Ligand SMILES: Nc1ncnc2c1ncn2[C@@H]1O[C@H](COP(=O)(O)OP(=O)(O)OP(=O)(O)O)[C@@H](O)[C@H]1O
């Protein structure tokens with residue numbers, strides 16, 4: 001490998017996935033990216049946290065975001081479902097601008113109800129699970145389908161049990177979150193996100209609050225989802241998962257995308273010294 | 284278990300238990316002589332106080348027994364209960380509304396709620412009661428129409444619209460709402476930020492999130508101080524005597540002004556207040572249990588479970604674990 005890459009401290013994107021506006025799927029047919037983020041900027045009280053992040057994720061793709069602490073991974077993920085508002089750039093999911101409506105050439109802020117409708121299509125799994133502690137595992141899963149999508153109670157319950165079965169927790173439907181282990185809670189949280197039939201799933205370090213022996217169960221569920229064709233953006237420090245399950249690995253640092261490409265390229269043959277230093281520190 | 288059926292293992296275990304394990308701590312328990320001395324002194328004090336009350340020539344005991352279930356007293360008790368229940372229910376709804384307004388990022392709502400709490404918490408309840416009771420002196424007619432014109436839709440005599448009972452209820456409710464608002468607000472602030480994010484991420488609207496996710500969790504924090512407020516409310520109803528609402532205390536003073544047995548009737552009234560406040564702790568207990576579900580690994584036992592456990596001399600599980608310590 002050659003040494004430093006002069007003059008490319010900002011972005012050393014690979015030609016293959018240089019954040020395309022449109023990509024090619026395996027059959028060579030042009031596909032619209034499901035998630036398209038263009039030059040997203042965000043600052044907290046004058047401190048820029050995201051300095052122009054661009055990322056396109058095609059349907060069915062798994063994208064892993066890696067990067068040191070404080071590089072803005074969580075912030076970017078939260079911008080995708082409009083938990084944070086962005087200062088500049090554009091984020092669209094399924095061809096629809098997130099959080100804003102474009103009419104003619106003007107941009108209008110959406111009202112909370114419209115934002116809520118948009119978020120139904122974007123599931124999110126949190127580092128600290130954030131299950132509703134006053135509801136059983138099953139109620140956690142069915143609350144939104146019943147209350148938001150107005151699915152009948154019986155239908156929602158059947159679907160909830162099916163999802164619990166899928167994450168291997170069918171027998172714990174009536175348990176409260178406090179009665180579950182961390183790994184079980186996180187799998188319930190995944191089932192809760194799946195219950196809204198999202199087109200995109202976001203994971204923010206889903207395994208970093210877990211004891212090492214519980215990580216495997218959660219990663220297994222995520223691998224199954226990936227294999228089933230779910231489109232996912234995963235912030236993780238699990239290099240093994242990124243290598244095995246990701247289609248694209250993106251390395252972020254200091255609010256910019258430093259490097260992105262297929263896992264084999266980014267993980268085994270990083271171009272940027274920053275990527276290399278980070279990988280050395282976590283592997 | 285009959286002795287004969289002891290298995291070999293069981294016998295071995297029983298035998299082991301008899302020997303003293305050298306690692307066991309065999310210590311003389313710490314003694315607490317002052318507890319005993321204090322308890323004896325207090326007991327003597329209370330007993331002599333009871334005897335002195337009982338033998339006091341100035342207290343006419345038959346009056347107490349005569350009036351404790353007197354129909355007028357009972358109707359006062361009923362009205363007191365009614366006032367407490369209605370004022371607490373309506374003020375709770377108002378309190379939630381004010382708390383939500385206070386926490387919203389709408390500056391108009393925010394200021395309005397702040398002003399409300401400022402005004403109603405900042406002035407004595409007694410003055411508010413008198414104010415509502417004598418509103419007729421301030422505005423003899425209440426009318427609705429278009430401001431700054433002569434056009435009126437309706438006009439009504441204030442004392443007809445707001446009789447003493449309504450005025451009293453209004454005063455208690457509006458005043459309590461200010462306190463409840465602060466309690467509800469602190470309860471809502473105790474709910475983790477991640478709960479809002481999780482609710483929003485599954486597409487719940489802010490209002491739905493409030494009712495399904497935030498308030499049910501806030502309840503756990505809200506109920507104990509609300510129990511306190513209910514007890515205060517029960518006693519504060521006696522302030523309505525200043526506008527002649529016929530609740531328990533007013534009735535008692537009316538009776539005692541006729542038979543001049545003030546102390547006896549105050550004792551009658553105190554017995555009733557004590558009884559009612561004791562009864563109030565029962566629904567509070569069950570509400571706490573209900574809203575505590577999912578928080579503890581096992582629910583605390585009900586008083587009946589406690590009692591039967593004591594009778595059966597089995598240990599009860601009061602161990603609580605917060606969900607936070609799972610990770
Ligand atoms: N609400 C906030 N207010 C102010 N600054 C914030 C806020 N949230 C995040 N930041 C800052 O933004 C930067 C990026 O934070 P972010 O949580 O996105 O990092 P991250 O890449 O997810 O890190 P980690 O791997 O530790 O989770 C940090 O420097 C953080 O201090």
Ligand SMILES: [Mg+2]
Pocket residue numbers: 073074075204205
């Ligand atoms: Mg983070």
